[in-house]
Amino acid sequence: MPKSFNVNKYLRKDKMPHIWCPGCGNGMVMSAFLRAVDGLRLDPDRVVVVSGIGCSSRISGYMDFNTLHTTHGRPLAFATGIKLANPSLEVVVITGDGDATAIGGNHFLHSCRRNINITMVIINNNIYGMTGGQYSPLTPKGESASTAPYGNIEPEMDICAVAEAAGATYVARGITYQPVVMEDLILQGIENNGFSLVEVISQCPIYYGRMNKKGDAIDMLKWQKENTVSQKAASNMPPAAVKGKIITGILSTQYRPEFVEEYESIKKVAQGVKYDERRAEM
Amino acid sequence: MKSSRKLMQGNEACAEGALKAGVKFFAGYPITPSTEIAETLAEKLPRAGGVFIQMEDEIASMAAVIGASLTGVKSMTATSGPGFSLKQENIGFAVMTEIPCVVVNVQRLGPSTGGPTLPAQGDVMQARWGTHGEHAMIALCPASVEEAYYLTIMAFNYSERFRTPVVLLLDETIGHLRESVDLKKYEDTRIINRPVPWEAPGQYLPYKAEGDEPPPMASLGEGYRFHVTGLVHDESGFPVAGNHAAIDRLLTRLSNKIIKRQEEITLYKEFMTENAQYLVIAYGATARSAYGAVELARKEGYRVGLLHMQTLWPFPEKLVRQKTLGKKTVLVPEMNLGQYAREIKKTVADQTQVVTLSQVDGRIFHPSRIVAFLRGEAKYAQVL
Numbered sequence: 001m002p003k004s005f006n007v008n009k010y011l012r013k014d015k016m017p018h019i020w021c022p023g024c025g026n027g028m029v030m031s032a033f034l035r036a037v038d039g040l041r042l043d044p045d046r047v048v049v050v051s052g053i054g055c056s057s058r059i060s061g062y063m064d065f066n067t068l069h070t071t072h073g074r075p076l077a078f079a080t081g082i083k084l085a086n087p088s089l090e091v092v093v094i095t096g097d098g099d100a101t102a103i104g105g106n107h108f109l110h111s112c113r114r115n116i117n118i119t120m121v122i123i124n125n126n127i128y129g130m131t132g133g134q135y136s137p138l139t140p141k142g143e144s145a146s147t148a149p150y151g152n153i154e155p156e157m158d159i160c161a162v163a164e165a166a167g168a169t170y171v172a173r174g175i176t177y178q179p180v181v182m183e184d185l186i187l188q189g190i191e192n193n194g195f196s197l198v199e200v201i202s203q204c205p206i207y208y209g210r211m212n213k214k215g216d217a218i219d220m221l222k223w224q225k226e227n228t229v230s231q232k233a234a235s236n237m238p239p240a241a242v243k244g245k246i247i248t249g250i251l252s253t254q255y256r257p258e259f260v261e262e263y264e265s266i267k268k269v270a271q272g273v274k275y276d277e278r279r280a281e282m
Numbered sequence: 283m284k285s286s287r288k289l290m291q292g293n294e295a296c297a298e299g300a301l302k303a304g305v306k307f308f309a310g311y312p313i314t315p316s317t318e319i320a321e322t323l324a325e326k327l328p329r330a331g332g333v334f335i336q337m338e339d340e341i342a343s344m345a346a347v348i349g350a351s352l353t354g355v356k357s358m359t360a361t362s363g364p365g366f367s368l369k370q371e372n373i374g375f376a377v378m379t380e381i382p383c384v385v386v387n388v389q390r391l392g393p394s395t396g397g398p399t400l401p402a403q404g405d406v407m408q409a410r411w412g413t414h415g416e417h418a419m420i421a422l423c424p425a426s427v428e429e430a431y432y433l434t435i436m437a438f439n440y441s442e443r444f445r446t447p448v449v450l451l452l453d454e455t456i457g458h459l460r461e462s463v464d465l466k467k468y469e470d471t472r473i474i475n476r477p478v479p480w481e482a483p484g485q486y487l488p489y490k491a492e493g494d495e496p497p498p499m500a501s502l503g504e505g506y507r508f509h510v511t512g513l514v515h516d517e518s519g520f521p522v523a524g525n526h527a528a529i530d531r532l533l534t535r536l537s538n539k540i541i542k543r544q545e546e547i548t549l550y551k552e553f554m555t556e557n558a559q560y561l562v563i564a565y566g567a568t569a570r571s572a573y574g575a576v577e578l579a580r581k582e583g584y585r586v587g588l589l590h591m592q593t594l595w596p597f598p599e600k601l602v603r604q605k606t607l608g609k610k611t612v613l614v615p616e617m618n619l620g621q622y623a624r625e626i627k628k629t630v631a632d633q634t635q636v637v638t639l640s641q642v643d644g645r646i647f648h649p650s651r652i653v654a655f656l657r658g659e660a661k662y663a664q665v666l
């Protein structure tokens with residue numbers, strides 16, 4: 001991390017104070033993302049940040065890039081249009097677990113499958129924060145939420161495993177407790193030429209924390225620390241010891257052709273066809 | 283000399299009109315009876331240096347179109363009833379954020395899956411009010427293959443001029459109709475492009491408008507680094523939940539920029555209206571039947587004429603009041619149960635009688651029904 005990093009350079013300071021509660025993890029993710037952008041020396045004029053709807057999705061309004069705050073669940077679909085129409089832009093989607101995996105689940109699968117060169121950061125606080133603490137597809141089974149007063153009976157899913165299976169070419173998981181690691185995971189995601197997912201386990205002390213007696217933000221971060229195993233360490237541990245732990249780091253990479261490049265080559269084919277037809281008409 | 287006439291389908295003409303207008307991005311999801319628009323553009327857009335993508339659903343298609351438009355390219359999608367329903371939330375986003383795009387709805391019989399290949403005009407009100415919240419809308423409605431071409435160009439022109447989504451309402455009949463057309467006469471049709479900012483990036487306020495005019499629009503990546511949100515916002519583009527004056531200003535301007543330009547947006551044709559006692563007001567496939575009916579009825583001595591609406595929304599109040607003044611009866615044939623007729627009645631109730639001739643049986647409207655009404659034989663005609 002360069003010592004000279006100045007977060008103010010990338011913030012819309014006149015939009016402060018932000019709407020997030022004290023102790024919320026959203027700001028920590030924003031900071032890590034900005035450091036990654038700085039580390040890559042990206043031109044802010046060429047960066048587009050697209051978010052959905054939720055507490056986490058308000059992130060787009062605070063950063064001085066081209067920013068788009070869309071509809072609930074749809075940021076990837078907006079981002080797909082942007083990236084295809086202007087491939088020279090660096091397109092990043094930052095959004096919540098509910099936005100990405102419930103209402104936006106379909107777009108998520110197909111963005112992974114296409115392997116379009118977009119980086120997606122899912123801020124996973126295990127809950128719908130903005131609407132007041134309802135369960136999301138990533139709320140662990142048995143936990144409480146305002147719409148699961150007797151405990152959540154729906155099993156959560158491993159969104160990183162889903163991304164890999166669907167074809168994402170870079171899949172990583174970080175935690176807000178480790179901001180430097182998170183920054184590096186995001187940075188490498190942006191560097192990957194294809195669809196990159198970085199899931200960040202974050203804390204919502206106000207709803208998820210309170211409803212599940214997890215203490216304050218510090219307690220929740222401590223819990224992260226105690227329950228996290230890096231991918232490297234986990235590979236040397238017996239499966240039983242890893243069960244129930246958060247595995248962090250780069251979880252998978254694979255090589256597949258990138259979607260926009262594929263389309264560009266199809267354009268050439270199509271333009272060749274046009275030439276042939278002209279000859280045929282002569 | 284080679285003739286410039288061509289046999290063409292309505293959906294194909296729509297795609298060709300889009301290309302003429304300069305479309306560079308299409309996102310869609312297959313649905314009858316609109317699919318030929320996607321198929322034509324899948325073939326022709328990459329040749330024209332543009333992009334075609336088949337998205338995972340209609341919600342995503344609408345979103346991708348808006349995203350693409352933000353990069354400065356003309357964008358469109360095409361669908362039919364079920365898909366039009368799915369697009370509504372993001373159409374509202376485009377209204378709120380003032381992002382130009384064209385949404386084609388080749389109507390089929392609904393509600394629900396309804397009749398995929400059955401003609402209907404049941405989405406007239408959905409085109410107007412399909413997305414939630416107070417807003418204005420522009421919707422155009424062609425009655426022939428040639429008009430499908432021309433009105434697609436105009437849909438792009440209005441969307442760019444007013445920075446708003448424009449709905450193009452075809453119906454199954456027009457979408458699948460094949461006619462011999464000569465599009466050469468449209469070669470010099472004026473193509474309008476969105477207003478762009480002249481300020482330096484530091485001074486640009488993305489939603490600062492002169493009166494009711496749509497504000498100039500920068501593209502992503504040009505250095506302006508603006509914010510776009512579907513939340514209520516002020517001139518800067520940032521949310522202003524507590525500023526009721528700014529909210530009022532925004533919503534009023536979004537409506538006024540269209541409603542107040544009603545005359546600029548109203549496209550229509552007149553047929554045999556001279557000395558008419560009866561006026562038929564029709565649009566889309568039903569207008570075709572009305573042309574035939576008026577001709578027949580004139581031969582029988584009935585003084586009847588046709589006002590053929592090509593613009594449905596914003597509702598052309600001034601024109602409709604003016605053209606119906608002094609008429610004994612206004613007849614409104616529609617393939618729905620009086621959606622547009624009620625709008626007409628609302629506007630002219632004090633000056634003339636409005637009769638609906640409606641039909642929802644999945645068949646096209648037969649001209650004889652209009653003639654039968656004039657002869658006093660009509661069943662199902664209802665005075666509103």
Ligand SMILES: Cc1ncc(C[n+]2csc(CCOP(=O)(O)OP(=O)(O)O)c2C)c(N)n1
Nearest residue numbers: 053054055056072096097098099128129130
């Ligand atoms: C179509 C639609 N449905 C529902 C909502 C209400 N809504 C707003 S935010 C949200 C959940 C957000 O949860 P998440 O994505 O996990 O983000 P968080 O607030 O936890 O950061 C919901 C359901 C909406 N805005 N739009």
Ligand code: SF4
Nearest residue numbers: 020021024055129204
């Ligand atoms: S409700 Fe939760 S997620 Fe939302 S800002 Fe507060 S702490 Fe963060």
